[in-house]
Amino acid sequence: MRKLSLALLLGISVTASALQVTPANAASVPSLPEVFDQSVIIPFDFQNKAFMNGKKVDLYDSGYRIAQRNGQVLVPIRLLETLTSQSAEDGRWETIWQAKQPNVVTVRNSQLKRTVVFTVNSKTMTVNGESRDIQVAPQEVDGRIMLPLRTAAEAFGQRIDWLNGLIVIGKKPFDTQSQQTIAVRDSIKRILTDSRKPVHVDRQITPLAANGDALFYFRYDYAASPLVEKLYRKTGDGKEKQVKLGGSPVLSSAKAIDGELYFVREIESRVELAAYHLKNGTVRQVAKITDWKPADGWVTGIKQLDGELYVVLHVGDLTMGSESLYKVEGGSLKKASSAKSYISYVKSGNYLYMTDFTPMFSAADNLYRVDLAKGTSSKLGVPGFAYGINRTVTEGGGVGLSGVDALYVKDGYLYTLGYNNEAANDESAVYRINPADNTQARVTPPTHRFWLQGDRILYLDAATGYLESVKLDGTDKQTLVKRRAQNVSIQGSEVYFTDNADNDVFGVGVLYRYSLTDQKETRLSELSVVSYNAGKTGIYYWSQGYEPGIYRVEPDGRNTRLVSDSVESVVPTEQGLLYTLTYKDGVFAVK
Structure with missing residues (x-):
């Protein structure tokens, strides 16, 4: 049996009824820029490029192509697998293909408890065992099984809009005729139909x-x-x-x-x-x-x-x-x-504190203190607890583990993420550990990231994603930012983060700054950003959307576009940014 990961977006089609959105209350329907970060966009003139949740990606498989049969769009399974929009709410789709039944494709989503079965050249599909008629049958084209997009849209609850040669895939309707949509439409099409190839790996x-x-x-x-x-x-x-x-x-x-x-x-x-x-x-x-x-x-x-x-x-x-x-x-x-694998290590006086990542054996009992003078090592923490690890428990019993480089020593206490490895549903929280007697106290609710800032702990609440704060002993809880903060960094008394309230996929988001001094939140970026750098030389961010490039946030709040092309990588330095471009060889600098 061969299994392939397949996104929720498997099978969306273009029909006459989907060409234009005409809601009863047009004013309530967003424009394309407002749903851009929650959409997947490909052009009918496919050049192996797509926008996926606000970020341009290059798709390298030469077999990726779009076909049209009887007015319906067909897309190969592997391309649909790549054009994924995974979310915590919808889970993942899994495609199962068996050599003994080469013309049958089964698509299953365990979280949504839905199974869809397609058969090549058959105008019937089944959804959770219920037979449904479809207008266009799946077909084998040049050895690849291609599925009708409209059929998949019906099966998976997705929608599609056709916009001047663009196929927009998502859950939210948008106004195809609004000025804001028309203003970005040509930019999106120009980028996606750019025939330039990425810099070759050799260069x-x-x-x-x-x-x-x-x-x-x-x-x-x-x-x-x-x-x-x-x-x-x-x-x-x-x-x-x-x-x-x-x-x-x-x-x-x-x-x-x-x-x-x-x-x-x-x-x-x-x-x-x-x-x-x-x-x-x-x-x-x-x-x-x-x-x-x-x-x-x-x-x-x-x-x-x-x-x-x-x-x-x-x-x-x-x-x-x-x-x-x-x-x-x-x-x-x-x-x-x-x-086995260091998560984090910090030095305080003659001691070195470290966390080890050993999920294949037992994640527990992985916090150590090394006496640099004597060369001896001893375990810290409560037996059965794991430290420095973000543990998430999903509905249904799924468990995720990831190392977190957050380990602090202050006033003789050690602060780190921890959870009881012997409790199946225990999630990570910040613990305050006394190395003198190996006692500990939990000082935050479940969280997946935290920072020490002065006499307070800043952390992201695991349930809401909000940025919250407590004193070092866990008292005086305060909510600082009521947004799902991501990509958090702290510079002095300023907290920088990105947020995309309508997208639960970790990735792009609007850049904000929160001042710990005056408790003021400020939006910094006009566009959604892939990443950013706030340092001595200024505040920069880079976007891979329909206006790609590197931007500088000026003191008066204006965004100045410094680079107007697709940026491949960025490395911050004390003198500015070094960057490379996706389609042009060389290294460049922004100061």
């Missing part, structure tokens, strides 16, 4: 750092065996030059710290942690690495704590591998601790 660039007008980045040399990572420097005049680092550097985990780029390299028969000075171009050895080499695994991270360098090295694969944490000391790496 893709990973930005690393900037110094003055010089930009630093690396490329993989796919012609070399084994794979080689090469560092490049691009100056203000646009000239690119390879930087010779010596040996075989591992740049995918390189870290820029205080004007130097730290990386691991294998040179001749030795392995070492090295540093490249971004300004004067010199390379120095930082520490010898004697019991590990790049072929053993990978570099998980390079981090500075209290002015000291720490390195995490992984051995083996993701399933059976493990990691070790080292402190750079006297030109060597001194092993501090080991773990």
